[in-house]
Amino acid sequence: MSPYDPSAFPPFAVTVDLVVLTVRRHALCALVVRRGEPPFQGRWALPGGFVRGDEDLSAAAARELAEETGLCAHDPASPGSANGAHLEQLATYGDPKRDPRMRVVSVAHLVLAPDLPAPRAGGDANSARWAPVEELLARDTAFAREDEQEAPLAFDHAVILADGVERARSKIEYSSLATAFCPPEFTVGELRRVYEAVWGVALDPRNFHRKVTGTPGFLVPAGGTTTRQGGRPAQLFRAGGATILNPPMLRPEV
Amino acid sequence: MSPYDPSAFPPFAVTVDLVVLTVRRHALCALVVRRGEPPFQGRWALPGGFVRGDEDLSAAAARELAEETGLCAHDPASPGSANGAHLEQLATYGDPKRDPRMRVVSVAHLVLAPDLPAPRAGGDANSARWAPVEELLARDTAFAREDEQEAPLAFDHAVILADGVERARSKIEYSSLATAFCPPEFTVGELRRVYEAVWGVALDPRNFHRKVTGTPGFLVPAGGTTTRQGGRPAQLFRAGGATILNPPMLRPEV
DNA sequence: TCAAAAGTGTTGGGGTTACACCCATGG
DNA sequence: CCATGGGTGTAACCCCAACACTTTTGA
Structure with a gap:
């Protein structure tokens, strides 16, 4: 055959x-x-x-x-x-x-x-x-x-x-993929709300901020600020070159 | 059409x-x-x-x-x-x-x-x-x-x-899949050598032992010992019911 | 002035690393 | 007795969860 x-x-x-x-x-x-x-x-x-x-x-x-x-x-x-x-x-x-x-x-x-x-x-x-x-x-x-x-x-x-x-x-735990849900320029708070929506949990804004801004290559400052979410003006970022997150973002266990 | x-x-x-x-x-x-x-x-x-x-x-x-x-x-x-x-x-x-x-x-x-x-x-x-x-x-x-x-x-x-x-x-980082490379009963050392072969790295035997035996549901004692690897007799285990490892096994970075 | 969101500082605890040390067998 | 691998103990360190606190805007 x-x-x-x-x-x-x-x-x-x-x-x-x-x-x-x-x-x-x-x-x-x-x-x-x-x-x-x-x-x-x-x-x-x-x-x-x-x-x-x-x-x-x-x-x-x-x-x-x-x-x-x-x-x-x-x-x-x-x-x-x-x-x-x-x-x-x-x-x-x-x-x-x-x-x-x-x-x-x-x-x-x-x-x-x-x-x-x-x-x-x-x-x-x-x-x-x-x-x-x-x-x-x-x-x-x-x-x-x-x-x-x-x-x-x-x-x-x-x-x-x-x-x-x-x-x-x-x-999104171990990669920077969550930024694909965001517009080209976004704030840390907007990125956090992406994680919260995808996972269906609430995350601590302070620890989240430290985590994402402290991971080299994850976010790069875009140079401006916005108040579109209300409150104090937030710095705008773009997705950095890093694609994998190590250590990963920890998902709360329900 | x-x-x-x-x-x-x-x-x-x-x-x-x-x-x-x-x-x-x-x-x-x-x-x-x-x-x-x-x-x-x-x-x-x-x-x-x-x-x-x-x-x-x-x-x-x-x-x-x-x-x-x-x-x-x-x-x-x-x-x-x-x-x-x-x-x-x-x-x-x-x-x-x-x-x-x-x-x-x-x-x-x-x-x-x-x-x-x-x-x-x-x-x-x-x-x-x-x-x-x-x-x-x-x-x-x-x-x-x-x-x-x-x-x-x-x-x-x-x-x-x-x-x-x-x-x-x-x-194998975040699951118990490495046991699929082992026979039904195996020692901690044999499991460690699986990780070392797949990752191409050397792992600390003492810390590895603590890690796998300390993760609930990963390994269950099979009741016997073996000396097939030489040295002191090693306890035999079977794969436990747990399929995901949390926290994961950490792969040394090259 | 107040609410809301953005950030920073600090503390405690869990997990990992690195390594000293002991245990039990075969040769 | 000694080489070999199995297994325990411990201290330093890193990271994260929790939370008090300050900053900066709009209403």
Whole structure:
């Protein structure tokens, strides 16, 4: 049996699905789109689509991201343009029955973006929204056996979303990834509120300040101050070159 | 354009590749097989194969593992049989040109196994071996532009291997995964030598002992002692129920 | 003046490092 | 007896949690 023989292997459809996270109104939110076709018609789902025949996986993810949000992805592996959100591969989901139509293997990607204007989904603003993660995942469990319409996300997207959220939660512990949720210039307090929203905990502002300003390369002063959060003016920072945090930021144990 | 239309998406071949790691003679080793066919005929490659049409990704990885090594995989997600090696999904590689024959997306998996008798590759012992990862990855860079025959692993397998090794190196920091490299019963010294081999560093035996025995749930006494390492008899342990280590094991910085 | 947020100083405790020291076996 | 690895004790040190306290703005 030659490896060139097309009958030697079954054909698969390959897609990318996106877990796009942001922090809005002190809550961790994910981008979801409403499905216009069966299966799961009218239900919310993660954005995504087919990988093209000549396209790399990360390129497909970046393309879908641009199509759905207008965001410009910044894959650390292939340093792209600025203004970019963080993009990384998350995991691959290939259960034979995950799509009732055919055999689909989906390579999920994780995107972390600063707070943005309302999303657009191919120009249709009604069919895309930022939803609090807590709501999406709680609905998954609590409403599962009640109302089919209020049930989980389409396909296995609740699992993918949960995996993406968990990845984000652990990765901001030991990396500077939390700055991907912030605008280019931000204050220490704004960065702290990112951690608090993603982890769902309260952090001591004084110790947090010492920690992040005392880690070399994490933050660099941007030269100005702002009072947009009220109170005493706060120094503005940009993300520094450091990508890993050692020692890590400690997450309080609930 | 209906999603049911087969012409709406290009067909892909989907494979699993395995990064199977073990510790032999105080060195971290990976399982490689010799390719019998072009492309890369005669070169070493990671074991792997096509995913079947009705098969889950982790099931395909476990099947390939059994076929190549006789190992029984123990996927934490789907608790299987005992005697099992640790198996987890690593990452997915889908560059359009990674296989010159056709469009292949490979879902790489990471396997951690205790030291084993010489591997068998479909009964052919000559075509499979444990190779020190240092050698496999050094050859990748040092010999790349000299002798084509001594060049890197086939396809993009050097990258996949490097990613798998990096995953293993970081994961033993904050999890009890290092015990997957040990036989069912092992001593603290044997576990320490696993860490030393994977990280390529020397650890203080006294502090290591205190650390692992002082972490609740990491190790449970198995009730006996052994002198197989020489010196004073050492207590035997089994892996405890704890899977995450908090605080983590600290890796000395080079 | 007061509330709110930004910062700094200080103290106590847990965990790690480095190393002195003892224990138990095989050769 | 001595080399080898196993295991305990201890002091210095680093980092973090907790919290008192000062600074600087807007309302």
